[in-house]
Amino acid sequence: MKPERCSFCKGTLYEGKTDFVVKVKKEVVSITNVPAYICNHCGEAFYKPEVSRKIDQIMKDFYKGKFLAHPIAAGEIKFEMATV
Numbered sequence: 001m002k003p004e005r006c007s008f009c010k011g012t013l014y015e016g017k018t019d020f021v022v023k024v025k026k027e028v029v030s031i032t033n034v035p036a037y038i039c040n041h042c043g044e045a046f047y048k049p050e051v052s053r054k055i056d057q058i059m060k061d062f063y064k065g066k067f068l069a070h071p072i073a074a075g076e077i078k079f080e081m082a083t084v
């Protein structure tokens, strides 16, 4: 289901890629290349339900320390690294 309009400013949404940035304790983790609908006016990103689920899964894996076994650049996780 595609949201038609930005729920903040009513701007138009287009399909693109964004970085999902989340703060985990003292670290900032960013998941890059996340597919999203992005508002052309305010830049707010909206995620499809399956993308949100994947982000949840990535964060669970992150908490489990799964990604720590691999050298990643400055807390940067690629969306494609998700195992789901």
Ligand SMILES: [Zn+2]
Pocket: 006, 007, 008, 009, 010, 011, 039, 040, 041, 042, 043, 044
């Ligand atoms: Zn907007």
